[in-house]
Amino acid sequence: MSEHPRRPYMVGNWKMHKTRAETRDFVAELAPRVADHAAYVDVAVCPAFVSLAAALDAARGTAVRVHAQTMGRAPQGAHTGEVSAPMLVDVGVHGVVLGHSERRRDDGETDRLLAEKVPAALEAGLEPILCVGETEEERDAGEMERRLRHQVQEGLELVPTERLAEVVVAYEPVWAIGTGRVATPEQAQEALGFVRALVGDRSRAGAERIRVLYGGSVKPDNAAEILAGPDVDGALVGGASLEVADFAALVAAAAR
Numbered sequence: 068m069s070e071h072p073r074r075p076y077m078v079g080n081w082k083m084h085k086t087r088a089e090t091r092d093f094v095a096e097l098a099p100r101v102a103d104h105a106a107y108v109d110v111a112v113c114p115a116f117v118s119l120a121a122a123l124d125a126a127r128g129t130a131v132r133v134h135a136q137t138m139g140r141a142p143q144g145a146h147t148g149e150v151s152a153p154m155l156v157d158v159g160v161h162g163v164v165l166g167h168s169e170r171r172r173d174d175g176e177t178d179r180l181l182a183e184k185v186p187a188a189l190e191a192g193l194e195p196i197l198c199v200g201e202t203e204e205e206r207d208a209g210e211m212e213r214r215l216r217h218q219v220q221e222g223l224e225l226v227p228t229e230r231l232a233e234v235v236v237a238y239e240p241v242w243a244i245g246t247g248r249v250a251t252p253e254q255a256q257e258a259l260g261f262v263r264a265l266v267g268d269r270s271r272a273g274a275e276r277i278r279v280l281y282g283g284s285v286k287p288d289n290a291a292e293i294l295a296g297p298d299v300d301g302a303l304v305g306g307a308s309l310e311v312a313d314f315a316a317l318v319a320a321a322a323r
């Protein structure tokens with residue numbers, strides 16, 4: 068496993084769930100359960116902003132990383148309600164999910180905006196996880212590749228070539244998020260291979276090292292077959308990351 072250029076990565080996106088106390092208890096319970104796998108797998112949870120400090124407290128000295136679910140584009144300024152990348156770094160956050168389909172849908176996040184947010188995160192010292200993925204209508208219309216090309220190329224456009232490998236891309240078909248409809252292992256591998264090839268248009272070395280995750284109804288009983296794809300470097304997990312036992316089982320599956 069040590070010769071592999073990419074460490075598996077399991078990331079739990081909690082969305083708008085868990086109080087501070089629930090966050091603390093979860094991380095305190097998760098950390099010892101995944102400690103043995105930490106040599107092989109990177110593990111992160113993404114709590115709501117108000118629970119980041121609780122997660123960071125509980126994660127201190129463990130292998131569990133703490134990420135935010137979004138961030139503002141500017142480093143500071145007159146942007147009421149926003150939290151900036153330098154602010155997240157200041158509290159000890161490791162990374163940030165950017166362009167989740169729920170934010171694209173509910174908050175109007177565009178590829179143009181993400182083109183600015185991804186390098187802003189990197190510059191501040193955060194690991195960006197750029198989410199991409201087609202809707203069911205786009206897939207049915209044969210538009211998946213066109214959509215992914217646009218999202219990946221624009222999202223990474225302002226990232227310096229030598230820093231491409233520091234970004235993580237999560238392919239999350241919108242029709243599979245929170246629906247229980249998981250992509251087949253073949254569909255996941257095909258899309259992730261395509262995403263990697265798009266990065267390869269910029270940099271062959273970057274494409275070999277960038278981590279590409281699958282997201283969309285990943286559960287303990289379907290993880291192994293999805294993770295078996297050669298381009299699948301891990302998963303971004305929503306629902307199944309809310310229970311310690313399920314998320315620990317997913318981390319164990321990624322370690323195999």
Ligand code: PEP
Nearest residue numbers: 244245282283284305306
């Ligand atoms: C997500 O929200 O990123 C996600 C993949 O959710 P779920 O695992 O619940 O489909």
